[in-house]
Amino acid sequence: MKIVIIGGSGHIGTFLVPRLVRAGHEVVSISRGQSARYADDPAWEQVRQVVVDREREDASGTFGGTVAALGADVVVDLVCFTLESATALVRALRGGTGHLLHCGSIWRHGPSAKLPIAEDAGTPPLGEYGIEKARIAAMLKQETASGGLVTTSLHPGHIVGPGWHPIGPLGNVDPGVWTTLSGGGTLPVPGSGAESMHHVHADDVAQAFELAIEQRDAAAGEDFTVTAPTALTVRGYADIGAAWFGQTANLETVTWEQFRSGTSEEHAESSWGHLHRSHAFTIAKARDRLGYSPAYEPEAAVLESLRRLIADGRLETARPLAV
Missing domain, CATH: 3.40.50.720 (NAD(P)-binding Rossmann-like Domain)
Known part of the structure; x- marks a missing residue:
């Protein structure tokens, strides 16, 4: 055709x-x-x-x-x-x-x-x-x-894919989130940490x-x-991401007002948009009617993206990837 x-x-x-x-x-x-x-x-x-x-x-x-x-x-x-x-x-x-x-x-x-x-x-x-x-x-x-x-x-x-920044654990593309997780620093998390995103x-x-x-x-x-077969929660995503650098995620619960005061308006609005929706979907219809079979779990897709960003010098982390 x-x-x-x-x-x-x-x-x-x-x-x-x-x-x-x-x-x-x-x-x-x-x-x-x-x-x-x-x-x-x-x-x-x-x-x-x-x-x-x-x-x-x-x-x-x-x-x-x-x-x-x-x-x-x-x-x-x-x-x-x-x-x-x-x-x-x-x-x-x-x-x-x-x-x-x-x-x-x-x-x-x-x-x-x-x-x-x-x-x-x-x-x-x-x-x-x-x-x-x-x-x-x-x-x-x-x-x-x-x-x-x-x-x-x-x-x-x-x-998500190689060549651009993925939506990160806080629901935005702030590269500082990865710097904090890779260095074992404390990451301020608005909300409960149970909010979900579906990559x-x-x-x-x-x-x-x-x-x-x-x-x-x-x-x-x-x-x-x-979507991917599964969704990630804020807390789970941060834990997985920190482990890629041989670290444990240190998360501090903060109010949305505190979070907004510590980041840019753009990153804060993106975080609110993703976390307030807290989405997780079923792909049963696409699977059953079309035979859709995603090859990537969400964390695998994000890791591939991070590898490319780091290799291209577009993302600086406190420690190198350990995986």
């Missing part, structure tokens, strides 16, 4: 594009051309690269037509964040493209109330990002149910997209949560 990937050079596309090339598909990658992919692969030599500024074309109302003109059998949209943008793309592809797959987010669900969270459960989303992702998923489901374009939405957890390796997300493409009938009109 001819497959167009919107955002092909990003986290998921870095792994998805080579997968699809190796499966024998003709792949076109659309991106702004402003960033390099996170890992090299010879498969990219067979990929057609198209440079498009989506934000600009969405504003002018031309982006959907640009994508439709490529004549794809399948379109994978990895970088859509508003209902308006998603709706415009659906209208442009309706009747001409066989399958549209959208990358959503577990943040379409609000704070946890009952665990694990299934696709049709959960509380209402918080914040513009989560609200828009929930609206997009509902629109796509209705589009297919009404006989329109065949669509599928996949909703990854906190994406996923980018290649496992790519696996799920590939499976949904291959099994169009099983995926048509459906939404799937795509």
Whole structure:
């Protein structure tokens, strides 16, 4: 098939594009051309690269037509964040493209109330990002149910992979957290420490997209949560992370006010966003209907990321990894 990937050079596309090339598909990658992919692969030599500024074309109302003109059998949209943008793309592809797959987010669900969270459960989303992702998923489901374009939405957890900082034990990307854990220092933890986060390796997300493409009938009109098999609590994640450096985690419970006063506003807001939601999901639907089988437990995915960051000189730790 001819497959167009919107955002092909990003986290998921870095792994998805080579997968699809190796499966024998003709792949076109659309991106702004402003960033390099996170890992090299010879498969990219067979990929057609198209440079498009989506934000600009969405504003002018031309982006959907640009994508439709490529004549794809399948379109994978990895970088859509508003209902308006998603709706415009659906209208442009309706009747001409066989399958549209959208990358959503577990943040379409609000704070946890009952665990694990299934696709049709959960509380209402918080914040513009989560609200828009929930609206997009509902629109796509209705589009297919009404006989329109065949669509599928996949909703990854906190994406982890080599080349970028993972969401850490405090729910942010503050490198100082790893400095503290690796040096045996005291890490201030807001809340109870029992809050959970659900990561996923980018290649496992790519696996799920590939499976949904291959099994169009099983995926048509459906939404799937795509995460690692298990989730990590703050306390458990910190314990595991400290052990990688031969240390024991020393955690100090603090109030959110105390925590905010000791870090940046950006890191504090990220921590609140992740820990307040305290997410843990079931992947039963993706496993049963698509055969999704993630290769990475969350801690293995994070460790792989840390190894690359340290090797590239992008993360300084008090002690070297002991694993």
